[in-house]
Amino acid sequence: MATFRILVTPGDGIGPEVMEEALKVLGRVQQRFGHEFLYEEETIGGAAIDRYGVALRPETIAKAKASHAVLFGAVGGPKWDDPRASVRPEDAILGMRKQLGLFANLRPVRVSPELIGESTLKPEVLQGVDMVVIRELTGGLYFGKPKRRWENAEGRQAVDTLRYSEREVARVCHVAFQLARQRRKKVTSVDKANVLRTGQLWREIATEVGKQYPDVELEHILVDACAMYLVRRPASFDVIVTENMFGDILTDEAAMLAGSMGMMPSASLGRQRKDGTGIGLYEPIHGSAPDIAGQGKANPLAMILSAAMMLRLSLGLEQEAKAVEDAVDAVIREGLRTPDIAGPGAKVVDTRTMGSAVAERI
Amino acid sequence: MATFRILVTPGDGIGPEVMEEALKVLGRVQQRFGHEFLYEEETIGGAAIDRYGVALRPETIAKAKASHAVLFGAVGGPKWDDPRASVRPEDAILGMRKQLGLFANLRPVRVSPELIGESTLKPEVLQGVDMVVIRELTGGLYFGKPKRRWENAEGRQAVDTLRYSEREVARVCHVAFQLARQRRKKVTSVDKANVLRTGQLWREIATEVGKQYPDVELEHILVDACAMYLVRRPASFDVIVTENMFGDILTDEAAMLAGSMGMMPSASLGRQRKDGTGIGLYEPIHGSAPDIAGQGKANPLAMILSAAMMLRLSLGLEQEAKAVEDAVDAVIREGLRTPDIAGPGAKVVDTRTMGSAVAERI
Numbered sequence A, B: 001m002a003t004f005r006i007l008v009t010p011g012d013g014i015g016p017e018v019m020e021e022a023l024k025v026l027g028r029v030q031q032r033f034g035h036e037f038l039y040e041e042e043t044i045g046g047a048a049i050d051r052y053g054v055a056l057r058p059e060t061i062a063k064a065k066a067s068h069a070v071l072f073g074a075v076g077g078p079k080w081d082d083p084r085a086s087v088r089p090e091d092a093i094l095g096m097r098k099q100l101g102l103f104a105n106l107r108p109v110r111v112s113p114e115l116i117g118e119s120t121l122k123p124e125v126l127q128g129v130d131m132v133v134i135r136e137l138t139g140g141l142y143f144g145k146p147k148r149r150w151e152n153a154e155g156r157q158a159v160d161t162l163r164y165s166e167r168e169v170a171r172v173c174h175v176a177f178q179l180a181r182q183r184r185k186k187v188t189s190v191d192k193a194n195v196l197r198t199g200q201l202w203r204e205i206a207t208e209v210g211k212q213y214p215d216v217e218l219e220h221i222l223v224d225a226c227a228m229y230l231v232r233r234p235a236s237f238d239v240i241v242t243e244n245m246f247g248d249i250l251t252d253e254a255a256m257l258a259g260s261m262g263m264m265p266s267a268s269l270g271r272q273r274k275d276g277t278g279i280g281l282y283e284p285i286h287g288s289a290p291d292i293a294g295q296g297k298a299n300p301l302a303m304i305l306s307a308a309m310m311l312r313l314s315l316g317l318e319q320e321a322k323a324v325e326d327a328v329d330a331v332i333r334e335g336l337r338t339p340d341i342a343g344p345g346a347k348v349v350d351t352r353t354m355g356s357a358v359a360e361r362i
């Protein structure tokens, strides 16, 4: 019987509600496959600001580092929204990524046949969409220095800096190629090599890393073309890998293919061990949704699918991950819907009923 | 009788073919409305490299500066594609923008009811889409310094710089608000103010400029949210204004709403005179399409609609611009189609027939 340590950080808003359902599903996985999941729970985000004065305590980081994975709910809410505040709920996720060295953000985009009508794109265009967008998470335009504002004789000025090193590009490309190997064996590297020096570096390194994976096809496209093709021929993508800000834009665009954010999981990964696993942080891409918190309206499937990614990527439990994903597919096929994905005449259920239904099907 | 000087630069590939049709249409406008258009024609792009060794001659710039507007076809082709070449066809457009001080790129996106089926988005989502995306063209991430590559003990490195001054942001925002006044009176300013210092500056200046246009509504959205909303609720936009690279990405995504690039015009504008007009460069967003050059398959409507933008924005001829746009709408309504926009069973016509049809309807 394998034992795994998991840090659970439910956070704010609907975070605790959807986390409860993910834990319910994981409980069923333990039982069914005979693993032992040892949980630690920590308060983070706005709740931690209220309780400790900071969004993320050093103790929480220490526990995260001693774990196989972190299951992260959501943080933030109007109570902590003051832009002048010195502590912000988002510090929890930014701090966690930084302290754990998580440099690759993975967002799978799959369109299930039953929900194909939810999107603004035509069903025939969405047929077969199944991609993972990998965004470099700790470098690029969001973190480069100088990053400042000043004033001179010509008025106010501001600068941000897009900087990459060979090492930063290579490690995230490796994540992409390794993932593609387990999938349809195609990597699309997205850059702006025709205008940016960092884009040239990105393309050069992606090409070199690609040579180490001769079984994986590599294509290069420009970021503006990618924004176009995501709408034009989304089913042509398998794994996309790109710069931090490009990824920020493209993942949000890609999320629209699925129609609802309520179903979309994500993973943030750092260095991988030889067996391909490593510590990771798993969170739904929807936020804390304070407007519906505590009402049983939240869709727990994104959190549950994040837990499935954890099983696969940090715990190395592929079969178990698949069992959870199949159970989610099954409840969708059976017509269970939380309000966010309920079309006319749908069987609307609450958060707990949805979670229990998934657990029962494992 | 008003006289206007227009510099015509057909360029490469299908450029000359579509230009011929635009001039045919302008000929009809002259006749019908009693204006005099004085044309100068210059060789640019690949054709100029072959003839003069450079893509853009100083003489051409001088003629452009002495004109009311530049009608620009398209440049480039496989013959001049060597990335190591010291002269490139694209130098023509980049040089023209720089020398003429064209800092605002305008791309209208309209979906005509007859072509609504061409898009990958659902018709009901496209209903009423009518926006102009304005991209800052001479600053931002594509031009900031330092912009270089080097190597150190940790390997290869690269940097690009996103820099803006108050003045650069303000002038392009003014273009947006002035345009919105002639339209539905809404400006969406797109930035990344939550992460970038240049984004904060952008939002601050856009807000200040907006105060001078109290009759125009101003909304701010983040660039990743904009990428999402363009797919989710495109009809909600009127005028969008944004940073150079954001605009590069968002305009290409927005182009997909219309289904085909063959219909999409653009304008690049510099400082405006008191009456709101000023020198501008007008070009279709499709490229030189060397694969179909000389076969009569090119769609001339993007070039013709670019000429309509010229009539409105550089010559101050609103009624004439509208007459051209209405004529384009009419031929589309009557079912005339070039191959790029021809659905099953459509009346396919060649480039010249399409151009003549538009001219006749003015």
Ligand SMILES: [Mg+2]
Pocket: A248, A249, A252, B224, B225
């Ligand atoms: Mg984003």
Ligand SMILES: [Mg+2]
Pocket: A224, A225, B248, B249, B252
């Ligand atoms: Mg572009």
